[in-house]
Amino acid sequence: MTYTENVQLALQSITSNRLRTMLTALIIAIGLSALVGILTTLDAVKKSMTEAFSSMGANSFNIRNRGSGIRIGGGQRPKPFKVIRYEDALTFKERLNTPAKVAVSVMATGGATVKFSTEKTNPNINIQGIDENGLASQGLELAQGRNFNLTETQSGSNICIIGSEVAQKLFKNQSPIDQIINVGNSRLKVVGVLVSKGQSMGFSGDRSVYVPLLKAKLINANANPSYTITVMVPSNDIMDNVIGEATAEFRKIRKIRVTDPNNFEITKSDAMAQTFFEQMQAIVWGGIAIGIITLLGASIALMNIMLVSVTERTREIGIRKAIGANPSVIRKQFLIEAIMICLMGGTLGIFLGIAIGNLISLGMGGSFIIPWQWIFGGFAVCVLVGIVSGYYPAKKASKLDPVEALRYE
Structure with missing residues (x-):
């Protein structure tokens, strides 16, 4: 008997037991949708994070008064040091004698309302102070107009650069x-x-207003803000040397004794992403565990249904053996039937998983992706579950004695 005939027989059996087949396929779909959904979400967020950090430039590092704060589950909160003052940041920018460019920035407020004529935005606009290198350090590009110049950033001119969403609204x-x-x-x-840059991990440059650095200092909602220093290195080959120079120079500015540790944090832009990805591995394994447990339950349910199917079709198996079907043909028939039920449930589960994963990702500010590796992996898992669940019932069916099977009822 050919595989085509076995597939036709499997479809006939599935059609004659629609409700039972649908319930089993649904269990498999739930298991795979949980697995694919979690992994799709993580892949989408990872892609968004990679794009966000790569847009800032791989050859850059930040000097802050505390660590990145990226942690999953437990773990200690980064220890904050004393704030980086406006004067300290500008002094560092003047003194750093390397080929690197230095940008200084500060968040003035995260909940401002912007108005023009009769139009106004929601009170959720970020006001950020930057210098003449600020746009480049954050991977931002101008669609219209010009950047700030050095004089404007140091004099606190009443000018601004707005994000695309603010421009469209007003x-x-x-x-x-x-x-x-x-x-x-x-x-x-x-x-x-x-x-327009879109949203990344909850922060949107499109919904921001950028003002000269001194202007941000004057209007800052925080009485004692900490400034962020970004150093953009022209080549990764000299990154370590520039980090060493920057560390030594900033220690002098902060008046740190030789025997004392740094009271500031230096973080590479890509290192922050790598830390986040490493800590996300726990969630990946958790998602895989949830999917495997659900699929294990589905495989047990499928095996039970196939055993019931063998019992119900004992006479049919006897007739087929009597007219020449060998044990191998019978075994293939039941294995193909189990695999087809798994593929039906798997197709639905993979589709739901991708949809759920991308909806969660878009809600978190991530991007939409089609995870081809999880699609192919999901179908491979379906075939594996079908083989594991269907092998014992198929073997039992192939070993039935044709005479006893014909007498069964």
Whole structure:
């Protein structure tokens, strides 16, 4: 008997037991959707994180008063050191004698309302102070207008650069350049509009307003903010040397004694992503464990159904053996039937898993992906579950005595 005939017989059996088959396939679908959903979510978030950090440039590092704070589950919260002052950040920028470019930035407020004429935004606009290198350090590009110059950042000019979402909300179809907007209690002239970057891990540059560094210092909602220093190195070959120079220079500025440890954190942009990915492995293994446990239950249910099917079709097996079917043919028939039930449930489960995973990812600010490796892996798991669950019932069916099977009823 050919595989085509075995597939046709399997489809006939599945059609004659629709409810039982659907329930079993649904259990398999739930198991695979849990597995594929969790892994799809993690892949999508990982892709978003990689894009976010790569846009900042792989050859850069940050100097902050505390660690990145990336931790999953337990673990100690990074110890905060004393804040990095405005004066310290500018002194470092002037003194660092390397080929690297230095950018200084600070978050002024995270809940401002921006107004223009009768239009206004929701009170969720980030106001960030940057210098002339700030846009480059964050991987931001101008769609219209110009960047700040050195004089403007140091004099605190009443100008700003706005994100694309802010521009679209306030100005609709007109040009924002040289228009006056109200940002909180400040009146600022728009000199630039950024290219849309989308949202990454909850932060959106499109929903931000960038002001000169000194202006941010004057309007900052925090009385004692800590500034972030970003050092952009032209080549990865000299990264370690520049980090060494930066560490020594900033220790002098902070007046740290030789015997004392650093009271600031230096973090490479890609190192932050790698730390996050390493700590996410626990979630990956947790997702795999949940999927395996659910699939184990599904495989037991499938084996039980196949054993019932063998018992119900004992006479049919006897007739087929009497007309020449050998044990190998009978065994293949029941194995193919088990695999087909798994593939039916697996197809639904993989589709649901990808949909759920991407919905969660988009809700977290991640991107949409089609995880081909999990799709092919899911189908491979379906075939494996079908073989494992169907082998014993198929073997039992192939060993039935044709005479006893014909007398069964």
